[in-house]
Amino acid sequence: MTKQMTNDKDIKIGVVGGGSWGTALANLLASKGFKTDFWVYEKEVKAQIEEYRENKFFLPGFFLSDNLFPSNDLIEVVSNKNLVLIVVPSHVMRETALKIAGHISEQTIIVCASKGIENGTHLTMSGVIAETLPEVPESHFAVLSGPSFAREVAAEFPTVVTVASKNHKTAQFVQHIFATPFFRVYTNDDVTGAELGGSVKNVIAIASGIIDGLGLGSNTRAALITRGLAEIRRLGLRLGANPRTFTGLAGIGDLVLTCTGELSRNYTVGKKIGQGQTLKEILSEMRMVAEGVKTAKSVYNLSRKLGVEMPISHETYHILYDDVSPREAVYKLMTRDLRHEMDEE
Numbered sequence: 001m002t003k004q005m006t007n008d009k010d011i012k013i014g015v016v017g018g019g020s021w022g023t024a025l026a027n028l029l030a031s032k033g034f035k036t037d038f039w040v041y042e043k044e045v046k047a048q049i050e051e052y053r054e055n056k057f058f059l060p061g062f063f064l065s066d067n068l069f070p071s072n073d074l075i076e077v078v079s080n081k082n083l084v085l086i087v088v089p090s091h092v093m094r095e096t097a098l099k100i101a102g103h104i105s106e107q108t109i110i111v112c113a114s115k116g117i118e119n120g121t122h123l124t125m126s127g128v129i130a131e132t133l134p135e136v137p138e139s140h141f142a143v144l145s146g147p148s149f150a151r152e153v154a155a156e157f158p159t160v161v162t163v164a165s166k167n168h169k170t171a172q173f174v175q176h177i178f179a180t181p182f183f184r185v186y187t188n189d190d191v192t193g194a195e196l197g198g199s200v201k202n203v204i205a206i207a208s209g210i211i212d213g214l215g216l217g218s219n220t221r222a223a224l225i226t227r228g229l230a231e232i233r234r235l236g237l238r239l240g241a242n243p244r245t246f247t248g249l250a251g252i253g254d255l256v257l258t259c260t261g262e263l264s265r266n267y268t269v270g271k272k273i274g275q276g277q278t279l280k281e282i283l284s285e286m287r288m289v290a291e292g293v294k295t296a297k298s299v300y301n302l303s304r305k306l307g308v309e310m311p312i313s314h315e316t317y318h319i320l321y322d323d324v325s326p327r328e329a330v331y332k333l334m335t336r337d338l339r340h341e342m343d344e345e
C-alpha cells in the first residue's frame with residue numbers, strides 16, 4: 001500500500017453508484033470518518049442529498065453523514081483516490097467503467113459491490129472491469145459480497161460480508177476500510193466464487209419468490225435453496241471457483257438471505273410473478289434493479305454453452321422470457337429423471 005494509506009484520515013474514497021447499496025456503503029465509509037466523494041447518476045438525487053441529507057429515491061429514512069459529498073461529476077469522484085467503490089447495476093457497469101477509463105490513479109484500489117453477469121459476454125463484473133479498465137491490475141481489485149440488505153446495513157444491524165481479492169494485502173486493506181462493529185468483513189481469495197455466488201443467487205431468489213407467490217410451502221423452499229446451491233456450485237466448479245466459497249457468506253449466506261428475506265427485490269419480483277403479474281408490469285413499477293432478471297438470461301446461455309446442468313435457473317429463465325407458467329415449471333422440475341443426490345460434477 002502507498003504511504004498515504006498508513007494514516008486513515010488521509011485516505012480518499014470515491015463511491016460510484018447512488019442506489020440503495022451505494023448509498024448505504026458510502027454512508028458507512030463517511031460515518032467512519034473518511035471523506036467520501038459520491039457519484040450519483042440523477043441530478044435530483046444529488047440536490048436532495050445536499051438539501052435533506054437523505055437519498056429519498058433509493059434509501060429513504062436514513063440521515064447521511066456530512067462527510068459524504070454527492071456529485072454528478074464521475075471523473076472528479078474517481079480521480080486521485082486511494083479506494084474507488086463501484087456499485088452500479090451490472091447492465092450499466094460497462095458504460096460507467098468506460099467513462100472512468102484513463103482517470104484511475106496507479107495506486108487506487110477498486111472494489112466492486114455489484115452483483116450480476118453481463119448479457120452477451122457472460123462476464124462477471126471483474127471481467128467487465130478488466131476489459132474496460134486495463135490499467136487496474138488484478139492485484140488492485142476486490143469484490144465485496146455476502147448477505148447484506150442495504151436498509152439493514154443503513155440501520156446498523158449486525159451484518160457479515162466477505163471481500164475477495166487475488167491479492168491478500170488488498171483484501172486486508174479493504175477489510176480494514178469497511179469494517180465497523182456492526183459490519184464485520186472477512187477476507188477471501190476466490191474472486192470468481194464470490195461473484196458467481198452473489199450473481200446466481202439472484203436467479204434462485206426469483207424462483208423462491210415464485211414458489212411463495214404460488215402458495216407452496218416450506219418444504220419446497222428448503223429444497224429450492226439446497227438444489228439451487230448445488231447448481232451454483234456446479235457452475236462455479238466449471239469456471240474455476242473454490243467450492244468452499246459456496247458454503248460461505250457469498251454462497252449459502254447470500255442465497256438464504258435473498259431467498260427468504262422480504263426486503264429482496266429479486267424475491268419480490270418472483271413473488272409477484274407467482275401471484276400472476278407479468279414481468280413487464282412488475283418492472284414498469286420498479287425504479288430499483290432486480291439483477292436476477294437479466295442474470296437469468298446470462299446463466300441460461302452460459303450454462304448451455306458450457307454444458308452445465310442448472311435446471312432451476314433454466315425453468316426460471318423460461319418463466320421470465322418464454323411465458324412458461326410457474327406451475328408447469330415446478331411440475332417439470334419435480335418430474336425430471338430421478339438421480340443420485342451427490343452426482344454433482
Ligand SMILES: NC(=O)C1=CN([C@@H]2O[C@H](COP(=O)(O)OP(=O)(O)OC[C@H]3O[C@@H](n4cnc5c(N)ncnc54)[C@H](O)[C@@H]3O)[C@@H](O)[C@H]2O)C=CC1
Nearest residue numbers: 018019020021022041087088089092114115149150288289
Ligand atoms: N440494494 C441492496 O441491498 C444490495 C445491492 N447490491 C448490488 O448493488 C448493485 C447496485 O444496486 P443498488 O445500489 O441496490 O441500486 P438500486 O436498485 O437501488 O438503484 C438503481 C441504481 O441504478 C442507477 N442507474 C440507473 N441508470 C443508470 C445509468 N445509466 N448509469 C449509472 N447508473 C444508473 C440509479 O441511479 C440507481 O443508483 C446491484 O448489482 C445490486 O445487485 C448488492 C448487495 C446489496
Ligand SMILES: O=C(CO)COP(=O)(O)O
Nearest residue numbers: 146147148149264265266
Ligand atoms: O444482494 C442482496 C443482498 O445481499 C440484495 O438482494 P436484492 O437485490 O434481491 O434486494
